[in-house]
Amino acid sequence: MKKYIDQGKKDTRSGYGAGMTVLGRTNPKVVALCADLVGSLKIQEFINENPERFFQVGIAEANMMGIAAGLTIGGYIPFTGTFANFSTGRVYDQIRQSIAYSGKNVKICASHAGITLGEDGATHQILEDIGLMKMLPGMTVINPCDFNQTKAATIAIAEHEGPVYLRFGRPAVANFTPADQNFEIGKALLLNEGTDVTIIATGHLVWQSLIAAENLESKGISAEVINIHTIKPLDEEAVIKSAQKTGAVITAEEHNYLGGLGESVARTLTTNYPVPQEFIATQDTFGESGTPDQLMEKYGLDNKAIEKAVLGVLKRKA
């Protein structure tokens, strides 16, 4: 199989910061807002270089969403920054009315998504945000897999007219996609061709899926791996095409199985080409304190869990 090389572990939130630095230099319409988490969002360089285009709103996320909506009136492209929990659940109605329903060109950029936020525990580990955001009409939902892809996605969404939810994480993880990649919103990436099963993964689970595919190969199982960085709009054609080829699907995400990528894929397959599917996701539960690796193992979100799910789904294949 095609080998992906870890170029060195990096956090995806630093990819956001790096993307913002580029946008600061290339797009004078881009402005950044932050709710007292500049260090966590890694946007200090953008602020240093563009102090007049940065708005520190303090610990007041509802106000941040409204100000961002207002800044679009006058032609700006606001990027809001805080943890995923405070970017979505805390301000759902503000996003719904002032941004989504009003069709405002706001980029909601959310760090520390999912269980890998780690030791801070369940109060901060949102596992519902993909569902919340994908249910909003007109909202684009993106969850890139590594530093390079997060940087590319950050730069790409500035060119997209309309509200976007960009989700990324806290821990340093494998950085394996090309630094010079072209990020196309809504376009799935086929990372590994296979014939027995398709693993459709998003975010931190993409790297875990590649490891699982390698391990499966040594057991004589050929797994196709698709990186779905854009959950909405979903690349349905890529999902259906792969399911037709392999006849079995695993979805993998750092999110509750309710409302996440898995459900979007299931809906697509059910209405077009039904095949057995297993969900790598949290099972309608809150998280807890622990290291990212411990939590991914305990909640069944690592490559071993994927491998096991593949063996399970293969038994259900027609």
Added chain:
Amino acid sequence: MSELKELQDLVSQVRRDIVRMVHKVNSGHPGGSLGCTEFMVALYNEIMDLKEGFDMNGRDEDLFFLSNGHISPLFYSVLARRGYFPIEELQTFRLLNSRLQGHPATHEGLPGVRIASGSLGQGMSVAIGAALAKKLNNDEHLVYSLHGDGELQEGQNWEAIMYAAGNKVDNLIATIDHNGQQIDGATTDVLPMGDLKKKFEAFGWDTMEIKNGNNLEEIIQGLKAAKQRTGKGKPVCVIMDTVMGHGVDFMMYTHAWHGKAPNDEQLEIALSQNPETLGDY
């Protein structure tokens, strides 16, 4: 500058529009709409510097944001009679496939509306964002907003009030419709908010009052004074005492008509108290 008589005629006509709109669909919010009629007529026809036509970004003109979106009948009537869309379209208020949604929205592309409102407490943040954009654009025009007094019970307002003062958003005039009423009764009974003027001042705003918010001359004078106070390092708050339901005697001094439409007989009485001046839609 419009003559006072012309504005007074417009006030009467707008009040007719409001009661006719809510009567037709037997729903909507006449009380707050009638109470703010002088304010919004004056704002759009005497105070704001507006360009011809409508574009969303509103560069090089004053902007207005309605935060208490339920007084949409007033907003729609004033916008239509200012030329943003055909006056006849008022007859589609709250009907299926209309651009005149129950609460204002941009979704159907109604000219004059720049943000959806209705879920309360969000408008001041949006107005601040638009005011910040004006500063970035070196656009010296002003941003106005209107908020219900009951609406100030929403916490987001106080985040916004804190932000605007702390960041010297001095091209913003936030007006409070101080009618002392909300759906469940008097604000002093539902949730007493104390002295709003002192609260805004304590947060660092330049705060002024208009004692008779249903007197056109006082409104115009007050808003002109408010304009003079912009650009001096502080956001400006205008607390405007109004009477909910003003202009229709049986709707005044009560919260009962906050969100209730008049029946046929009540409509006739309301219309008889507000003569047709510029032609009904």
